[in-house]
Amino acid sequence: MGGNGKHRWKISFYRSNSGSKNPPKELLCPISGSLISDPVVVSSGQTFERLSVQLCRELGFSPKLEDGTRPDFSTVIPNFAIKSTIQNWCDRNNAQHPQPPDSIALEKAVRALMEKDRVEPGIRVSERELLRGMAERPPVRYMHAATELGYRVDHFYSSSSEESVVIPSASPPTPLPFATRPSCYSSSSSSEITAELQTLNLNSSLPGCEEEEQLMTKLRSSEVIEQEEGVILLRKLTRTKEELRISLCTPRLLSAVGSLVVSRYSTVQQNALASLVNLSLEKANKVKIVRSGFVPHLVDVLKGGSSESQEHAAGALFSLALEEDNKMAIGVLGALPPLMHAFVRAESERTRNDSALALYHLTLVESNRVKLVKQHNAVQTLLALAKSPASAGRVLLILCNLASCNEGRSSMLDANAVECLVGMLRRRTEFDSESTRENCVAALYALSHGSMRFRGLAREANAVEVLSEIEKSGSERAREKANRLLMVMRGREDEPNWDSVLDSGSGPGLDPTRYRVVRNLHTANSTTF
Structure with missing residues (x-):
């Protein structure tokens, strides 16, 4: 398997008897590359080795498959038809029936895939193709309100529908669809921000070249403690400073934050996601963030992240979905199923609320x-x-x-x-x-x-x-x-x-x-x- 170099990321544990044929690709686990001993079907329709799915779920990882998609491991069902097919193929070809893979070796293979996935730079190919058509439609800039919109009309019209939806008007128990901030967003007083920044030996004014370089050095550091300090600082800087959200939303910084959104360290990941939510509050930033390849990362976090990380991921998707030019892209990139799942089953009320409002805004598009x-x-x-x-x-x-x-x-x-x-x-x-x-x-x-x-x-x-x-x-x-x-x-x-x-x-x-x-x-x- 894989001698031609086309599937270099696969690590095969299969060993056939001499003289036997290579098994068909559909009988091999896409992760281990070996004949499947205990096949299961996952929510997205693919069949994997059960242990491969268990390890990916434990590690919060969804590998990129040959067709560019990522499987949904939320549901696992035994695939008895494939199991019978594998056994029949082995009998016809005088091959041993597959044995359960070695868990240690398989975990190493999964972690290797995680590492390779994490270091891939730039925008993914599938996303680049999707967003290429959006480049000709630059985002419309407007001044972002410091609070929720003061004036609310009675109707919200879909661009593709003749019908309108009534927006609740009297002290609703949940934020309105016109809310410009996700539930996970919270602001602090300027004095509190200043005090917090002083603990990191920085001030709360607009960062100059030196301060910005210091921030980027921390975000790009290989030391987890430096990464943690960097994302905490970025989160504090972007929490209340509107002008900072726009000036800091550069390709270089988004690339650095993107690598930390998928961090295995919960504190780093949570603060990176919270920083992304803060940046997404500005309309001028929304399309930039989607074009920088964040939606697949947010989808992955929503599927398997911690409760707090899921809150921020749902909040970011809601915030990004407010921009008309993002709606179709977010749907194409696979956000609807995990948002629906989070709305129904998430532990956090914030996650459920923001997932519902994200679905509302996304379904304004046909x-x-x-x-x-x-x-x-x-x-x-x-x-x-x-x-x-x-x-x-x-x-x-x-x-x-x-x-x-x-x-x-x-x-x-x-x-x-x-x-x-x-x-x-x-x-x-x-x-x-x-x-x-x-x-x-x-x-x-x-x-x-x-x-x-x-x-x-x-x-x-x-x-x-x-x-x-x-x-x-x-x-x-x-x-x-x-x-x-x-x-x-x-x-x-x-x-x-x-x-x-x-x-x-x-x-x-x-x-x-x-x-x-x-x-x-x-x-x-x-x-x-």
Whole structure:
């Protein structure tokens, strides 16, 4: 195996009998390079030796495979089909059945891959190809607010959707989607910063060439204690100084921070990630950070980092997702599955919150909506979370985005979303937030667009009764949408009767011109909500 030099990173432990053929590549573990004795399938679909997966999970590492992707080790399932295939191949070729690999040798191989992965400079090839098209669209610069936005409009419009999402307005339990700072971000007073910097023999003013060189020397040092001092200093400098965040966000510094984001030392990694969050607060820095290759590192940390590291990784992805030019790139680089997993299962409330808000902003883009819908059980999981008052507000923001695309509508209807949303509206005492009720109605309205199944599902869920109550006593926005939904439920004179069309299997009396006019009316009116 591997005599031609094409797969130099593989270390093979396989030894075949003399005269036997080389085994097919699909029967070899991509990490050890040997025949698999205990094959398992991981979440991303590849098959590995079980011990290889265990070691990678323990070390928080996901190796880069031949196709440039990195496997997801969050779920492991025995692959009995491959195991039988391997045994049959060995019998046909007079080869020994594979034995469990030596754990010590395999760990050395994994650590060697980790070291090689850590020292690779610059932007990864796959990411460079992805971001090449973004180079022609320079980021728009604007002055970053020192606090959260003081003025908030009532709607957030997707660039690719006619629908709008209602933003909670009255003392919400979680930060608003318009928040410009992740949950993990916290500021300190200037006197506190000055005192902390004095302990490192530096001042809190803008760093000159000498101070900047001192900072870079620490970040580039091979000594862990020097690295730790460097990232702590960078974190303090960028915590409250807006001008420093912009001036320090250089390719040289980002490269140095990038090498420490993947550090095996938790203190170094956590402070490097926190520094990255601080740098990402400035709009002028957001595209720079994504182009510097940080998203795959953040994805890896979100999959297997410590609780605090995951908080900062989720916060950084949320902050970077606020920039329109980053949304598609972050989705393509694989952030959606780990963000979804973190939203559902993370220990930290900060991680769950920032993961949810990152998903909301990323799904404002059509391609990311489709990716999330295609993720296994994603819609079903979101609908289950929506039933909990603690997470309903955040989940509904995501569901409203998904319902604005054909794939999302179809998947949500298949998962009984109509019954779920109507049930939430019926449980008014549990979901007492008016914005939650408004977004429930908005999601139902989005599901009704272009769907011939919606009316039947809404009738089965007794939606007319609930919507009639909202039409009488809900907020202005909720009443408007409820009124439109009731018109859809009852049928209009100028709207085709889809129940009749479905029953007959054809529409001989259907005037397609009239229906197009109705759709245009829907589109024009939707922007007022």
